[in-house]
Amino acid sequence: MITFPNAKINIGLGITEKRTDGFHNIASCFYPVNWCDMLEMIPSKKLIFQSTGIDIPGNPDGNLCLKAYHLLNEKYDIPPVHMHLHKIIPIGAGLGGGSADGAFAIKMLNDMNSLDLSIKEMEDFSAQMGSDCPFFIENKPVYVTGRGELFDHLDLSLEGKQIVLVNPNIHISTKEAYSGVVPQALTYALKERLLSDISSWKGVVNNDFENSLLDRYPIIKKIKNQLYEQGALYASMTGSGSTIFGIFDEEIDLSNYTEFMVWSGKLD
Numbered sequence: 001m002i003t004f005p006n007a008k009i010n011i012g013l014g015i016t017e018k019r020t021d022g023f024h025n026i027a028s029c030f031y032p033v034n035w036c037d038m039l040e041m042i043p044s045k046k047l048i049f050q051s052t053g054i055d056i057p058g059n060p061d062g063n064l065c066l067k068a069y070h071l072l073n074e075k076y077d078i079p080p081v082h083m084h085l086h087k088i089i090p091i092g093a094g095l096g097g098g099s100a101d102g103a104f105a106i107k108m109l110n111d112m113n114s115l116d117l118s119i120k121e122m123e124d125f126s127a128q129m130g131s132d133c134p135f136f137i138e139n140k141p142v143y144v145t146g147r148g149e150l151f152d153h154l155d156l157s158l159e160g161k162q163i164v165l166v167n168p169n170i171h172i173s174t175k176e177a178y179s180g181v182v183p184q185a186l187t188y189a190l191k192e193r194l195l196s197d198i199s200s201w202k203g204v205v206n207n208d209f210e211n212s213l214l215d216r217y218p219i220i221k222k223i224k225n226q227l228y229e230q231g232a233l234y235a236s237m238t239g240s241g242s243t244i245f246g247i248f249d250e251e252i253d254l255s256n257y258t259e260f261m262v263w264s265g266k267l268d
């Protein structure tokens, strides 16, 4: 079985409160984007994990695909598989790529073993792997609060718009990025604003990580400004960075970004 775990973007990201468990409460819109990894699993005599593509830092035993297997195996004693992850989505990039791999692994193992888990059960397993993981179970645009696991329906469709994602080859640790932010209650109604036309978002719908990271990494600010100069309806850093996205009505010239990792395509 093969699947294509996709990236997400954050449209608006308020970091509203530091929690007693060390995490932060956030408010954000998560929106899926078709920049994808490839994840294949086949039945095997023993559990094997192999990855190709972009190098994944750290011990392969800690890969979220394996973590997903162990979480389900502990409870359901499932047979071993050979997993092959071809890594394409930039890492430490605010795109939730690792989280998507973990959540898709849960969905695949559920299907392959006919476990018949509900969406809620798969979200709960995913939440044990990381804050961004549960979103990728349903994988549709949603308004998110809590640590990243509380979902509110959001009637937002950007279908057909062109998105450009530029990753300036800077790896930002999520933990460090959070430690550089002073939490603050939302100063505007993010959810309501997201329901108004995209042309009204600029300067209003903000990512709170930008305040600390844009000064530290001027290239992020430069790319964001360039995307606006090229006619973006809206541009922002996603998550804890370092990827910046721009949303456009039409395809744009990408020659400004040849030294970076870039993906462009239509939003669903």
Ligand SMILES: C[C@](O)(CO)[C@H](O)COP(=O)(O)OP(=O)(O)OC[C@H]1O[C@@H](n2ccc(N)nc2=O)[C@H](O)[C@@H]1O
Residues within 6 Å of the ligand: 010, 022, 023, 024, 025, 026, 028, 094, 096, 099, 129, 130, 131, 132, 133, 146, 147, 148, 174, 175, 178, 239, 240
């Ligand atoms: C920045 C976002 O991508 C926005 O969607 C997410 O909040 C990050 O989610 P993630 O990468 O899945 O993060 P996790 O692997 O759960 O946590 C990594 C570290 O980030 C910090 N963290 C993460 C999520 C959160 N809501 N509050 C936090 O303070 C914690 O220090 C945690 O130890």
Ligand SMILES: Nc1ncnc2c1ncn2[C@@H]1O[C@H](COP(=O)(O)OP(=O)(O)OP(=O)(O)O)[C@@H](O)[C@H]1O
Residues within 6 Å of the ligand: 056, 057, 058, 059, 062, 063, 064, 065, 085, 087, 090, 091, 092, 093, 094, 095, 096, 097, 098, 099, 101, 102, 172, 173, 174, 239, 241
């Ligand atoms: N399948 C995976 N893909 C990428 N990183 C993984 C994966 N599984 C585990 N990791 C570990 O997670 C770390 C990256 O986590 P990090 O949260 O910074 O990036 P991410 O999951 O790619 O997405 P984001 O930048 O949005 O958080 C890597 O250094 C690696 O050790």
